Amino acid sequence: MCGIVGYIGKRDAYPVILNGLKRLEYRGYDSAGIALYDGSTIQLCKTKGKVADLEKKVSEEMATKGNLGIGHTRWATHGIPNDINSHPHFSNSGDLVIIHNGIIENYASIKKELINRGYTFYSDTDTEVLVNLIEDIKKNENVKLGKAVQIALNQVVGAYAIALFDKNKPDEIVVAKLGSPLAIGIGTDEFFVASDASPFIEFTNNAIYLEDEEMAIIRLVREIKIRKVKDDSIVAPYIQELQLNIEQIEKGGYDHFMLKEIYEQPSVIKDTYRGRLLADKGIIRLGGLEDYIEKFINADRIIIVACGTSWHAGLVAEYIFEDWARIPVEVEYASEFRYRNPVITEKDVVIAISQSGETADTLAAIKLAKEKGAFVYGICNVVGSTISRATHSGTYTHAGPEIGVASTKAFTTQITVLTMIALKLAKIKGTISQTDYMVHLRELELIPTKVESALSKNDAIEKIALLFKDATNFLYLGRGYNFPVALEGALKLKEISYIHAEGYPAAEMKHGPIALIDEHMPIVVIAINSNHYEKVVSNIQEIKSRKGKIIAVVTEGDTVVRELADYIMEVPYTPETLSPLVTTIPLQLLSYHIALMLNRNVDQPRNLAKAVTVE
Ligand code: AGP
Numbered sequence: 001m002c003g004i005v006g007y008i009g010k011r012d013a014y015p016v017i018l019n020g021l022k023r024l025e026y027r028g029y030d031s032a033g034i035a036l037y038d039g040s041t042i043q044l045c046k047t048k049g050k051v052a053d054l055e056k057k058v059s060e061e062m063a064t065k066g067n068l069g070i071g072h073t074r075w076a077t078h079g080i081p082n083d084i085n086s087h088p089h090f091s092n093s094g095d096l097v098i099i100h101n102g103i104i105e106n107y108a109s110i111k112k113e114l115i116n117r118g119y120t121f122y123s124d125t126d127t128e129v130l131v132n133l134i135e136d137i138k139k140n141e142n143v144k145l146g147k148a149v150q151i152a153l154n155q156v157v158g159a160y161a162i163a164l165f166d167k168n169k170p171d172e173i174v175v176a177k178l179g180s181p182l183a184i185g186i187g188t189d190e191f192f193v194a195s196d197a198s199p200f201i202e203f204t205n206n207a208i209y210l211e212d213e214e215m216a217i218i219r220l221v222r223e224i225k226i227r228k229v230k231d232d233s234i235v236a237p238y239i240q241e242l243q244l245n246i247e248q249i250e251k252g253g254y255d256h257f258m259l260k261e262i263y264e265q266p267s268v269i270k271d272t273y274r275g276r277l278l279a280d281k282g283i284i285r286l287g288g289l290e291d292y293i294e295k296f297i298n299a300d301r302i303i304i305v306a307c308g309t310s311w312h313a314g315l316v317a318e319y320i321f322e323d324w325a326r327i328p329v330e331v332e333y334a335s336e337f338r339y340r341n342p343v344i345t346e347k348d349v350v351i352a353i354s355q356s357g358e359t360a361d362t363l364a365a366i367k368l369a370k371e372k373g374a375f376v377y378g379i380c381n382v383v384g385s386t387i388s389r390a391t392h393s394g395t396y397t398h399a400g401p402e403i404g405v406a407s408t409k410a411f412t413t414q415i416t417v418l419t420m421i422a423l424k425l426a427k428i429k430g431t432i433s434q435t436d437y438m439v440h441l442r443e444l445e446l447i448p449t450k451v452e453s454a455l456s457k458n459d460a461i462e463k464i465a466l467l468f469k470d471a472t473n474f475l476y477l478g479r480g481y482n483f484p485v486a487l488e489g490a491l492k493l494k495e496i497s498y499i500h501a502e503g504y505p506a507a508e509m510k511h512g513p514i515a516l517i518d519e520h521m522p523i524v525v526i527a528i529n530s531n532h533y534e535k536v537v538s539n540i541q542e543i544k545s546r547k548g549k550i551i552a553v554v555t556e557g558d559t560v561v562r563e564l565a566d567y568i569m570e571v572p573y574t575p576e577t578l579s580p581l582v583t584t585i586p587l588q589l590l591s592y593h594i595a596l597m598l599n600r601n602v603d604q605p606r607n608l609a610k611a612v613t614v615e
Pocket residue numbers: 307308309310353354355356357358359362405406407408495609610611612
């Protein structure tokens with residue numbers, strides 16, 4: 001997830017773009033850059049670091065005049081954060097310059113073709129490939145920039161929000177959108193382009209939000225024209241009058257980053273498997289894994305080290321890996337692992353899971369594992385983070401920046417990556433049938449839609465939250481793949497509402513916690529259709545006989561638990577292996593609403609930090 005800004009019009013472009021980038025930093029902040037047309041050529045400056053670093057570098061290196069320009073603040077997906085991988089990117093001729101938010105999945109094959117045609121590449125990015133593809137088409141087809149963009153975008157697979165211009169035609173900006181957001185601000189004698197309206201809302205509240213596979217050639221001298229990328233047909237522009245303030249725009253219109261990130265899960269789960277999961281072809285392709293498959297296949301065991309929510313994702317992975325890839329898995333709190341003098345050999349594979357990529361205990365566990373000869377694989381959300389650089393290889397989740405301290409979309413995207421790894425290994429080892437393999441791949445592709453469905457129950461969940469917001473203790477119970485989800489649900493409630501909550505394997509209740517149950521105790525039970533359903537139903541009956549208040553997560557259409565529970569939160573049917581990706585949704589929403597009703601600081605709960613970089 002990156003932030004893009006463009007401007008063409010009566011003002012100096014630089015201050016508009018720079019301030020716009022500052023407003024978009026929540027979308028990505030590992031590097032930034034700006035390109036300005038100064039009346040004869042393109043001035044470009046870019047740097048690793050934040051927008052403030054860019055501002056300093058511009059003040060030292062670049063003239064800032066001109067009323068046409070584009071700027072970018074990056075959240076790396078291809079190519080680590082450094083100066084050369086930052087946007088904007090020039091085409092080989094230096095005539096074109098582009099910024100891009102998204103992922104071009106087939107960039108490698110296009111890059112190879114362009115190299116054969118004599119193009120040179122300086123960065124590792126998919127974006128530099130796109131701008132040179134556009135240049136190649138513009139030259140060889142002898143067409144204008146807009147037409148070249150339209151042809152090029154019909155050759156790429158992936159997601160994009162792009163803005164680019166040609167120094168030989170400095171009266172226009174060309175933009176296009178698929179999968180990533182792009183808004184056009186309509187001013188008087190000026191146009192703005194951005195990932196959302198925050199960079200231009202102070203200048204105009206008239207905006208056009210491009211739809212997927214739409215593009216626009218923005219010229220000052222005429223009305224804006226929206227076209228379909230597919231066939232170049234004209235689309236009537238729909239100009240909206242925005243009533244949002246800047247803070248609301250940054251949160252995508254949601255009241256909190258946490259809620260925005262909960263609702264981003266369908267799209268970021270899709271972004272995480274995009275280009276990696278080709279279900280129809282039965283292919284899972286993970287760049288960081290391909291060269292190390294043998295390490296996993298021949299491993300004596302996999303040790304997963306992580307903290308907090310990432311540790312819960314590891315627990316889910318234990319079920320998936322052992323169930324399907326038949327590889328022994330141990331899941332360890334990184335903080336315990338690093339100090340208990342563990343037995344580790346070269347035959348061990350360690351998977352380190354971390355959203356921030358900066359958690360001190362997890363980093364220390366990685367160092368210990370490497371010292372003892374283990375192969376260490378990272379699953380991080382921040383490209384170029386310390387943990388991602390400390391591991392031998394890894395796979396990034398494409399969740400985009402997670403601003404809310406309570407981890408939500410990181411959890412589901414981590415599980416998405418772990419599931420793809422486990423299924424790939426199972427296929428190679430032959431421990432999963434072709435049928436089961438293909439079913440799981442297709443079901444994984446359906447997860448975003450199922451998460452959408454679970455999110456649609458928000459209002460009913462909010463009503464339940466109102467009934468239990470004053471409880472002082474909660475129990476969360478689950479079995480099998482959903483035992484870790486019970487732990488995660490309890491953690492979410494604890495950390496943002498400050499209500500004590502415990503997660504337990506449902507069967508463990510009889511070994512102590514059942515003594516806690518009375519009419520004041522709400523118990524959240526994950527009771528979806530699964531191999532454990534009958535046993536969970538009997539657990540619910542045990543709770544009921546002790547007057548516990550039961551809030552059950554059930555599969556849509558359930559008729560049995562519906563009669564036993566006091567309240568239900570429905571999710572669509574999902575095979576148990578993938579069910580944590582869906583059952584966690586109502587638990588996230590329940591904790592969010594309870595915390596809100598208690599007037600907690602949902603995005604920055606007391607005593608917590610987003611990245612625990614100290615012991
Ligand atoms: C989860 O909601 C918490 N914010 C916390 O437990 C977090 O998961 C933990 O600190 C690990 O962080 P990491 O994934 O960035 O390593």
